[in-house]
Amino acid sequence: MKRILVLFLVLIFITSITNFALPAEQKVIKLNAMGWVQAEWPLKELAAQYEKLHPDIKIVYEDVGIDLKKYQQLVKEGKFEWNAILGGWPASDTAPGFISGMFQPMDTYVKKSKEKDAPLILKDMISSVLAESKFRGRALSSLPITIDIDALLYRKDILKAVGYEKPPATNWNDINTLAEKIAGAFKPRGIWSISTSIIPFHRGPAAIQQTFTKKPFLPNGLVDVTGDGMIKTMLLLKSWIDKGLSMPDSMWYPFPGDAYAEPYLKGQYAMFVYQHSAGIWAYQTIGKENSGLTRLPKDIAGGTVFWSTPAYLYKDAPYPQEAVDFLIWAFGPSNEFTWKKIFESGKLPPYRTPYALAKNNPDWAWALDMLAVLEEATPIPNTTNFGAQLGIIRPWAEKYLSGQIKDPLEAMKGAKKELDKQLSKLIFK
Amino acid sequence: MRKNFNLNFLYIVPALLFIFVFNLWPIIWGVVLAFMDFRGITLTGKWVGLENFKELLNDERVWQGLSVSVKYVLYSYPFTQILALISGWTIAQLRIIKFGKFYRILLYLPVIIPVSAGMTMFRALYEQNGYLNIMFLKLGLPAVGWLTDPKVALYSLAIASIWRNFGASMFYYLVGFYNVPLEVKESALIDGASLWRRFWSIDLPSIKNMLFIIFIQSAGALTGGLAEVTALTGGGPARATSILPYYSAEISIWGEQRLGYAAAINLFLSIFTLILASMVIRLVKVEKE
Numbered sequence: 137m138k139r140i141l142v143l144f145l146v147l148i149f150i151t152s153i154t155n156f157a158l159p160a161e162q163k164v165i166k167l168n169a170m171g172w173v174q175a176e177w178p179l180k181e182l183a184a185q186y187e188k189l190h191p192d193i194k195i196v197y198e199d200v201g202i203d204l205k206k207y208q209q210l211v212k213e214g215k216f217e218w219n220a221i222l223g224g225w226p227a228s229d230t231a232p233g234f235i236s237g238m239f240q241p242m243d244t245y246v247k248k249s250k251e252k253d254a255p256l257i258l259k260d261m262i263s264s265v266l267a268e269s270k271f272r273g274r275a276l277s278s279l280p281i282t283i284d285i286d287a288l289l290y291r292k293d294i295l296k297a298v299g300y301e302k303p304p305a306t307n308w309n310d311i312n313t314l315a316e317k318i319a320g321a322f323k324p325r326g327i328w329s330i331s332t333s334i335i336p337f338h339r340g341p342a343a344i345q346q347t348f349t350k351k352p353f354l355p356n357g358l359v360d361v362t363g364d365g366m367i368k369t370m371l372l373l374k375s376w377i378d379k380g381l382s383m384p385d386s387m388w389y390p391f392p393g394d395a396y397a398e399p400y401l402k403g404q405y406a407m408f409v410y411q412h413s414a415g416i417w418a419y420q421t422i423g424k425e426n427s428g429l430t431r432l433p434k435d436i437a438g439g440t441v442f443w444s445t446p447a448y449l450y451k452d453a454p455y456p457q458e459a460v461d462f463l464i465w466a467f468g469p470s471n472e473f474t475w476k477k478i479f480e481s482g483k484l485p486p487y488r489t490p491y492a493l494a495k496n497n498p499d500w501a502w503a504l505d506m507l508a509v510l511e512e513a514t515p516i517p518n519t520t521n522f523g524a525q526l527g528i529i530r531p532w533a534e535k536y537l538s539g540q541i542k543d544p545l546e547a548m549k550g551a552k553k554e555l556d557k558q559l560s561k562l563i564f565k
Numbered sequence: 566m567r568k569n570f571n572l573n574f575l576y577i578v579p580a581l582l583f584i585f586v587f588n589l590w591p592i593i594w595g596v597v598l599a600f601m602d603f604r605g606i607t608l609t610g611k612w613v614g615l616e617n618f619k620e621l622l623n624d625e626r627v628w629q630g631l632s633v634s635v636k637y638v639l640y641s642y643p644f645t646q647i648l649a650l651i652s653g654w655t656i657a658q659l660r661i662i663k664f665g666k667f668y669r670i671l672l673y674l675p676v677i678i679p680v681s682a683g684m685t686m687f688r689a690l691y692e693q694n695g696y697l698n699i700m701f702l703k704l705g706l707p708a709v710g711w712l713t714d715p716k717v718a719l720y721s722l723a724i725a726s727i728w729r730n731f732g733a734s735m736f737y738y739l740v741g742f743y744n745v746p747l748e749v750k751e752s753a754l755i756d757g758a759s760l761w762r763r764f765w766s767i768d769l770p771s772i773k774n775m776l777f778i779i780f781i782q783s784a785g786a787l788t789g790g791l792a793e794v795t796a797l798t799g800g801g802p803a804r805a806t807s808i809l810p811y812y813s814a815e816i817s818i819w820g821e822q823r824l825g826y827a828a829a830i831n832l833f834l835s836i837f838t839l840i841l842a843s844m845v846i847r848l849v850k851v852e853k854e
Contacts, residue, residue: 204608232606232821335799385713386693390799392685404694520606524819534803538715562821563604 162194165459169197170223178477182466204236211452219459220447226268227516228523230277233448235564240451241275245460253468260469260487265444268515280444280486281467282478285506286343287412293426294322294406302428307435308372315381318406329381332409333396334388334533337526338441339411344369346439347432357517358555359525361548370536370544388534416482429502431509439513444486520564528554598828605822617829630809637808638786640723646779649731653738676732684796687725712798715805722806726793741772777849784842809834
């Protein structure tokens with residue numbers, strides 16, 4: 137009897153110990169991560185590190201392509217499982233996401249978060265990036281993860297051959313002088329001096345516009361196409377064509393997908409205005425030692441176009457606080473592991489602190505140039521019409537640059553008229 | 566007997582359902598949408614009657630798109646048919662000789678190759694440093710902006726469209742030519758009829774009805790070309806290749822995604838096409854009589 141009693145007590149002891157040692161129910165935090173961010177960000181490593189620190193959390197990334205209809209249906213059926221979407225573009229995704237009721241603001245969750253970086257999120261964020269991340273200047277609509285910025289890509293070897301270390305950061309006249317020197321020496325060898333692509337309008341003309349004006353946008357969020365900044369931009373681009381510095385028609389060649397910097401990547405240009413990361417992609421084609429990138433010249437206003445790739449929080453997220461906690465831990469200003477990986481991938485951090493890493497690494501020195509110009513850039517307003525604008529402005533710019541319309545103001549007035557007509561049809565203003 | 570009839574009817578129910586879901590329902594929904602201000606951004610809409618149609622009649626882009634569409638059909642469709650007719654006839658002659666099957670497969674390949682793959686090949690041809698310009702430069706001719714010169718881009722697109730579509734039409738003609746009795750052809754050969762005489766007096770009359778159908782189909786070609794434009798030019802340069810279906814696609818993707826207005830544009834294009842087709846049918850009838 138005694139033995140049975142002892143055995144019974146031992147069993148109770150063992151089971152209670154095991155029960156105590158069993159982990160609490162694991163929360164599965166599902167994140168809808170677009171394919172290309174899964175390739176660029178160190179997501180798997182971050183999840184593994186976080187799960188070690190928080191055994192009750194499991195981070196799962198999926199690329200599920202949820203549109204509004206699917207979202208509404210899944211919520212209605214009680215089957216919506218995702219917390220945040222990683223990827224997107226504030227200029228075109230923030231307004232539709234909030235108008236349709238798919239996303240929710242993140243302010244409250246950032247404030248409530250116990251992660252050590254939580255108080256730094258708003259303080260350390262670069263002011264222009266913070267402005268971009270607030271829908272209509274109020275709520276924190278997205279958490280920026282990485283930044284892309286329009287820059288001046290250049291061939292170090294060609295510039296060196298004409299006596300320059302890097303393009304001057306002063307003004308476009310100085311850049312044009314350099315471009316003409318390059319044309320004299322290299323055009324006979326089939327290398328053109330300078331160009332951009334106007335088809336992704338924000339990666340070329342809109343960036344140059346911000347070097348000429350501090351007010352590139354109208355109060356309604358539209359690009360100020362008839363303003364002084366855009367007219368000067370059009371005149372500059374046309375002068376490149378007329379002086380033979382740009383390959384005929386290459387400015388509006390419809391390269392597929394993301395290949396608009398292809399002429400530069402192929403080594404056909406000495407300088408090219410484009411998304412900064414193309415300067416890193418060029419390491420593969422023209423060599424790390426030959427490809428450089430720097431800020432657009434300051435000229436009058438010193439700006440450029442930039443955009444963040446952020447995380448948005450779904451309105452019906454099952455674990456909103458836990459998802460935001462993870463994002464703050466993973467992409468907070470002090471996570472050196474993340475930012476080293478991000479610099480390596482050729483992207484930029486949205487916070488000031490991580491740029492200290494670039495100061496100590498000559499390979500990332502370009503990032504410091506970008507930080508300076510990022511502080512001065514004006515964010516693209518979050519509206520429902522950004523994509524439409526680009527589609528409308530481009531053909532008018534093509535009409536001017538191809539010589540069908542002689543006066544840039546006349547061409548841009550044509551674009552403005554069409555933009556106003558488009559805007560009058562919008563409901564959600 | 567009656568019971569059997571009911572059971573037999575059940576056999577066609579899956580097909581009817583398929584037709585309703587994939588053919589009829591999209592048409593009905595498209596027509597309903599055309600009378601609504603439906604925004605894709607919120608998936609909500611309201612009935613606006615004829616407002617969309619009033620707007621499109623005053624929309625310059627609609628008329629410009631229609632004009633580009635008409636030009637695109639004029640530049641591509643007749644040549645597609647001529648090429649299809651010639652190749653169909655040539656292959657039909659090969660039936661008597663050899664290799665008919667080989668050429669039939671070869672010429673039909675562009676139809677089954679995915680558009681994206683086919684257009685990638687045309688990009689390699691049309692690029693500024695592409696094969697065509699390399700050839701031109703070697704011949705001492707100036708390089709051409711195949712996709713960047715507003716005066717040239719639509720022709721470049723038409724050539725790509727001809728390449729992609731002529732194989733399908735060729736099969737119609739081929740079937741027609743195959744139906745010409747072999748004895749008739751052989752008698753003509755024995756009588757010493759020339760190649761041209763055999764084509765003009767024997768083969769062509771035998772596919773007259775087929776030609777009428779192809780002629781009627783020409784109106785329908787107005788609704789095509791979207792894949793080629795999207796893959797090659799994106800409607801540019803300076804909207805020189807912005808056909809009407811491309812504009813309606815832009816409207817449904819842009820900004821608040823005005824699906825109602827885009828549907829109205831497509832309905833307008835369909836009605837225009839129907840009117841054109843009925844005119845062609847009338848012409849064909851007169852010709853037949």
